[in-house]
Amino acid sequence: MSRIFRATALLILLAACGGGYNSAPRNLNDACAILDERPRYLRDMKKAQRKWRVPVHVQMAILYQESKFIGNARTPLRYALGVIPMGRASSAYGYSQALDGTWDEYRDSHGGRGAKRDDFQDAVDFMGWYMDETTRTLGISIADARNQYLAYHEGRAGYARQSYLSKPWLIRVADAVGDRADMYRNQLLRCGKI
Secondary structure: OHHHHHHHHHHHHHHHHOOOOOOOOOOOOOHHHHHHHOHHHHHHHHHHHHHHOOOHHHHHHHHHHHHOOOOOOEOOEEEEOOOEEEEEOOOOEOOOOEOHHHHHHHHHHHHOOOOOOOOHHHHHHHHHHHHHHHHHHHOOOOOOHHHHHHHHHHHHHHHHOOHHHHOHHHHHHHHHHHHHHHHHHHHHHHOOOO
């Protein structure tokens, strides 16, 4: 009996230690605190910055808006009559809230078949890939968090059509993303992380 107990305890311990972060860092308003709590994030974001040129503070601001740094984030369920689950609003999933089709395009072109949306390194590489392509096709500066976010949310074709102009709420959100990127940048400069 003690053998089964030990095996079960070991299995539970291993399960608790595995996987990614499925909860948000404690202080989302302090970039330095986020990176002190999760040092791997900085390493992964700097790698994406070297590869795609997207500044760390821009990555962080968009991650905050998309998932609050939660690895298994999903869009909310929709309900009919307030009680019958009807599925999710979209296929967005993971840190970057990448849609199924866009994620597949990334994996086919750059991420490899093993890339996962709930893996932080894969998610920031995806974001870098997407924003680099946005810069090349739409001319949006890689450091322009506000407009990169609009193109990220609406898709490049939607951004080119200016679909966001009919969504005042989205423009407010994009402004907040730009403000958060500036805040994170100033914090990261103060604590010497960038």
